[in-house]
Amino acid sequence: MNRQDPEGAIAEAAKAYSNWGRWGEDVLGTLNFLDEAKRREGAALVRRGASFSLSQSFDMNGPQQGWRRRTNPVHTMLDTGTDAALGNQGFPHGIGGADDMIAMPLQCSTQWDGLGHIFDHGRAWNRRDAARTVTSEGDLVTGIEHMAPYVAGRGVLLDVGRVVGSGNELPDGFTIAEEHLAATAEAQGVTIGRGDIVVVRTGRLTRARHKGWGDYAGGAAPGLSFTTAGWLHRTEIAAIATDTWGFEVRSNEFEGAFQPLHQVVIPNMGLLIGKMWDLDALAEDRARDAVYKFWLTAAPLPITGAVGSPVNPIAVK
Amino acid sequence: MNRQDPEGAIAEAAKAYSNWGRWGEDVLGTLNFLDEAKRREGAALVRRGASFSLSQSFDMNGPQQGWRRRTNPVHTMLDTGTDAALGNQGFPHGIGGADDMIAMPLQCSTQWDGLGHIFDHGRAWNRRDAARTVTSEGDLVTGIEHMAPYVAGRGVLLDVGRVVGSGNELPDGFTIAEEHLAATAEAQGVTIGRGDIVVVRTGRLTRARHKGWGDYAGGAAPGLSFTTAGWLHRTEIAAIATDTWGFEVRSNEFEGAFQPLHQVVIPNMGLLIGKMWDLDALAEDRARDAVYKFWLTAAPLPITGAVGSPVNPIAVK
Amino acid sequence: MNRQDPEGAIAEAAKAYSNWGRWGEDVLGTLNFLDEAKRREGAALVRRGASFSLSQSFDMNGPQQGWRRRTNPVHTMLDTGTDAALGNQGFPHGIGGADDMIAMPLQCSTQWDGLGHIFDHGRAWNRRDAARTVTSEGDLVTGIEHMAPYVAGRGVLLDVGRVVGSGNELPDGFTIAEEHLAATAEAQGVTIGRGDIVVVRTGRLTRARHKGWGDYAGGAAPGLSFTTAGWLHRTEIAAIATDTWGFEVRSNEFEGAFQPLHQVVIPNMGLLIGKMWDLDALAEDRARDAVYKFWLTAAPLPITGAVGSPVNPIAVK
Amino acid sequence: MNRQDPEGAIAEAAKAYSNWGRWGEDVLGTLNFLDEAKRREGAALVRRGASFSLSQSFDMNGPQQGWRRRTNPVHTMLDTGTDAALGNQGFPHGIGGADDMIAMPLQCSTQWDGLGHIFDHGRAWNRRDAARTVTSEGDLVTGIEHMAPYVAGRGVLLDVGRVVGSGNELPDGFTIAEEHLAATAEAQGVTIGRGDIVVVRTGRLTRARHKGWGDYAGGAAPGLSFTTAGWLHRTEIAAIATDTWGFEVRSNEFEGAFQPLHQVVIPNMGLLIGKMWDLDALAEDRARDAVYKFWLTAAPLPITGAVGSPVNPIAVK
Numbered sequence A, B, C, D: 001m002n003r004q005d006p007e008g009a010i011a012e013a014a015k016a017y018s019n020w021g022r023w024g025e026d027v028l029g030t031l032n033f034l035d036e037a038k039r040r041e042g043a044a045l046v047r048r049g050a051s052f053s054l055s056q057s058f059d060m061n062g063p064q065q066g067w068r069r070r071t072n073p074v075h076t077m078l079d080t081g082t083d084a085a086l087g088n089q090g091f092p093h094g095i096g097g098a099d100d101m102i103a104m105p106l107q108c109s110t111q112w113d114g115l116g117h118i119f120d121h122g123r124a125w126n127r128r129d130a131a132r133t134v135t136s137e138g139d140l141v142t143g144i145e146h147m148a149p150y151v152a153g154r155g156v157l158l159d160v161g162r163v164v165g166s167g168n169e170l171p172d173g174f175t176i177a178e179e180h181l182a183a184t185a186e187a188q189g190v191t192i193g194r195g196d197i198v199v200v201r202t203g204r205l206t207r208a209r210h211k212g213w214g215d216y217a218g219g220a221a222p223g224l225s226f227t228t229a230g231w232l233h234r235t236e237i238a239a240i241a242t243d244t245w246g247f248e249v250r251s252n253e254f255e256g257a258f259q260p261l262h263q264v265v266i267p268n269m270g271l272l273i274g275k276m277w278d279l280d281a282l283a284e285d286r287a288r289d290a291v292y293k294f295w296l297t298a299a300p301l302p303i304t305g306a307v308g309s310p311v312n313p314i315a316v317k
Helices: A006-016 A029-033 A036-043 A081-085 A178-188 A204-211 A226-234 A260-269 A280-284 B006-016 B029-033 B036-043 B081-085 B178-188 B204-211 B226-234 B260-269 B280-284 C006-016 C029-033 C036-043 C081-085 C178-188 C204-211 C226-234 C260-269 C280-284 D006-016 D029-033 D036-043 D081-085 D178-188 D204-211 D226-234 D260-269 D280-284
Strands: A051-053 A074-079 A095-097 A099-105 A111-113 A118-120 A152-158 A197-200 A239-242 A272-275 A293-297 A308-310 A314-316 B051-053 B074-079 B095-097 B099-105 B111-113 B118-120 B152-158 B197-200 B239-242 B272-275 B293-297 B308-310 B314-316 C051-053 C074-079 C095-097 C099-105 C111-113 C118-120 C152-158 C197-200 C239-242 C272-275 C293-297 C308-310 C314-316 D051-053 D074-079 D095-097 D099-105 D111-113 D118-120 D152-158 D197-200 D239-242 D272-275 D293-297 D308-310 D314-316
Touching: A006 A226, A006 A260, A029 A272, A036 A152, A036 A293, A051 A280, A074 C074, A081 A095, A081 B118, A081 C081, A095 B260, A118 A260, A118 B081, A152 A178, A178 A226, A204 A280, A226 A260, A260 A272, A260 B095, B006 B226, B006 B260, B029 B272, B036 B152, B036 B293, B051 B280, B074 D074, B081 B095, B081 D081, B118 B260, B152 B178, B178 B226, B204 B280, B226 B260, B260 B272, C006 C226, C006 C260, C029 C272, C036 C152, C036 C293, C051 C280, C081 C095, C081 D118, C095 D260, C118 C260, C118 D081, C152 C178, C178 C226, C204 C280, C226 C260, C260 C272, C260 D095, D006 D226, D006 D260, D029 D272, D036 D152, D036 D293, D051 D280, D081 D095, D118 D260, D152 D178, D178 D226, D204 D280, D226 D260, D260 D272
Parallel strands: A152 A197, A197 A239, A239 A272, B152 B197, B197 B239, B239 B272, C152 C197, C197 C239, C239 C272, D152 D197, D197 D239, D239 D272
Antiparallel strands: A051 A314, A074 A099, A095 B118, A099 B099, A111 A272, A111 A308, A118 B095, A152 A293, A293 A314, B051 B314, B074 B099, B111 B272, B111 B308, B152 B293, B293 B314, C051 C314, C074 C099, C095 D118, C099 D099, C111 C272, C111 C308, C118 D095, C152 C293, C293 C314, D051 D314, D074 D099, D111 D272, D111 D308, D152 D293, D293 D314
């Protein structure tokens, strides 16, 4: 990794780890690695039947501060129990109802990044022209609705915060390298394989719980090193998610860069990335069974043309 | 069922099939029936590893026409590939990005009704005062976020449209009685049990696909009879969903009534109800394996205080 | 006007009636014609002191049907009198409050089109590059906020619907030519001059009141002829508004064209155009005083970077 | 004013300054004072023809921090010049277009408070039952749409910040009493009369411009004293607006109180109150002509059932 030439280093990694053309006229990227056999393998991991949500709450107490017009979700009521109780609704026989709505950026909280979320020099996933792929009408080709049925398989937790960190957390700016991923997997007795959905706990969200959001949404944070691009490519995982805003380490490893690992893995590798997942309840459950493998369903809402989706991932083990 | 006294009939059923107090200070209702054993049973149904989305698309081509301010989802872009390609974004090294947002009623498309969605004479689930439970700030007690980790278990499809209907569809106004549910289960070789998530296909959505939405959102439709309240209670299912707007038959069975079965099953029974699910792909797959039981994950977004949630239910078999 | 060559005819008119460069590095277009002397002239028209709103209501009963994601306004409550009365709000000493919000396309109802609303072959007003002027972040140069202080001056009503039409209305598809504008002005005893804000009543909104919206938002309607471009330029009016969706006649006069007069007058002439104004109350008042000139304030909301704005124009005479 | 008994003091003022029943079944409150004669008087004040916007910008750089779900406006594009330039829009003959939308609380920036915005012990304006007046469907009786045609008349600026303050600003917490209003009026050579729209500049917004928003939206600020209720009633002004978030002084004058002057003047007096107006450009213009009286149009958007409205007030002198 040549720190003196970020654009060159990015281009080199993009080329080395590209999956362009690997699956033809594709709209799924690495989700192609998650096949039926992998799902059978994942389902077999349900032993206790305990289920866990890996999602943060969606409300105005979230981390967003307005960058790129990313706000926290605004939930409002269209009808209420209050109105029902006072007989304001005009329904017969004593029935009353409440309705509600939400307005939110699809990147505001626990989410998947769609394949149309990041571009590299005007190219979207699979060498497509970004300008013809994601317009004001949305992602006309690789919208997240295409992934709707498929994001269910074998999940593996890598609790790097616990294994490598101190006090169950990695410090901000900590660069998670391949060796840390390997050490964590070994300590936990798991192996990562083709088609897996890997969830990496850094402890950054845990810290936000203790100390307040601060600049959780965009500030310094632990995260994957740019150098893990090869690992992400070689392992042929289907997807990866973290408990951080940015997935990769912040500040970024090249001076003046912005999310260089994204630039490699989304448009070039076609990797499905999750962010701001809440891995604490699942991680804490290890005290009970020391199990890090589970059945994971993390279904994006099929919002037509979306470049991302909020998600409530459910782990069952 | 006394058709001359709807309010009396509703009150009678509400009392007969009430689960108030059954689980103490409860916020989950019949989801309590879905336990870890049931999840183990459900996971064991994954044989092929094939997965299916049971969700409609979320976009402006949906069925809503504005009743009670229910609109279709409005998806808009905050940044686009177009702008990225033209270098409008100010990012370094050739990276570009797209962001987006959504504004939508939580009742606009494939959804779960939360326990705070319906009231009976000013009472919410578990005898709570509706006026103190669901205010302008949302459902302060039984918000759908409480269900976030749990909606994963054994799913059973009852394809009443195919078994009882003609041409794979039930006609509008068709009242699905207990006998039709039983006949369908028998024809399909399945039994419904405690903790199951039952999905009932009527064919109404299939018809909308052929003939246009028309008044799909609120108009005449097949659906469950008011008289199935006893079955819904007795079977101790965890949840039930249909491919219709209204779950129960429309027009309603009492003159002048509005969704009387809702009034019984949500606030009194605590039943989790799903609507506007798309069961066609799953149902069509029967031609391949004649299997109607599957592992089902239907995780609501944990929107704090919401009385409902959009959902992308994933069936795996 | 060569109907066989629409693109050529548009180009010819665009060139003939261009104001590019007329006011230097300009962000106001023809609003430059509305000077302080004109405001003094307008204010002197206040004789009775009677005031009129020229705005439609902003609510879900509007004409929009979803074209280009244009919906009707969605108004929702954040707090209500209902909750206040029940003591749900936690305020002291008996005070209670209600708050609300709105989500709406800026083109949904009574509006001004900003200078960034229409482009001609990739050119925005004053020869600017459309792709650098109006991005996903909005109109970076000619946002409607620049006009915020200035839209107040002399208004003149041309009630073409009454003078030229029958039964107070022009039929759908009626092409208002320069001669109709002249005949109306003469019949009303008014002259149009530099810096005026002209409001043209066709009766189309009146008809929608009687017969329902139908396809008010985009369908057939009376409106200005493409051939009025010269008149619009020569008169040096500051702005013009109609009671129709489209300002110009619909169907458009060239086969296969879409709003060709817009293409000439917004990006090339820099003309401020208003749409969907409600001119009926003002027009009906003529029975009392036969006055068609008035003081008009039609202040856009200074939404930063907006390409249009809802507006409540106030006429006082 | 008995500081030991806030609720008693509020009740006393509410009774003393009530206008309940004064105008029968009324929906306009003190706007009734603004008659045609007053409009003629106001129009006669247009001498130079110079116009001023008294509105802040509507964008995400505003003061809101989320209290009561009040966010800053979110402006998004539905179509852009970028897409037009790239030929993504499918329009003929080289025409392109941009559309946009906004989502915002009606209380987010420069605004009018409607009569349904505040209640006193469950009573809305004119003794109405708050619970029947402002429901989840909005203000069913006194919605701001009723005021749409009328808010145009004589405006008077009281620049208390300049006359009474130091460095052109009043300090936070400064209580503007009747004597300060009188001293300012006298220093400026103006008298306040029946039907006037009074705009009071404190300098609080000027300070926010220099020092950042801080807690402009709800924190300490200069403002009217509770004791000015009598003056507000006696002068029979039509409306009053300030350059602050809260109109009345913050912190409030009674311990534990919340906006007690609101509680008196909105539901009991029926006074139209404006907030967060930007009075700086108008105030600075005094250096040129020392004129504090002007024609003012401040037309709320006729949002059906709204308890407030954003507004771009236009002063012309």
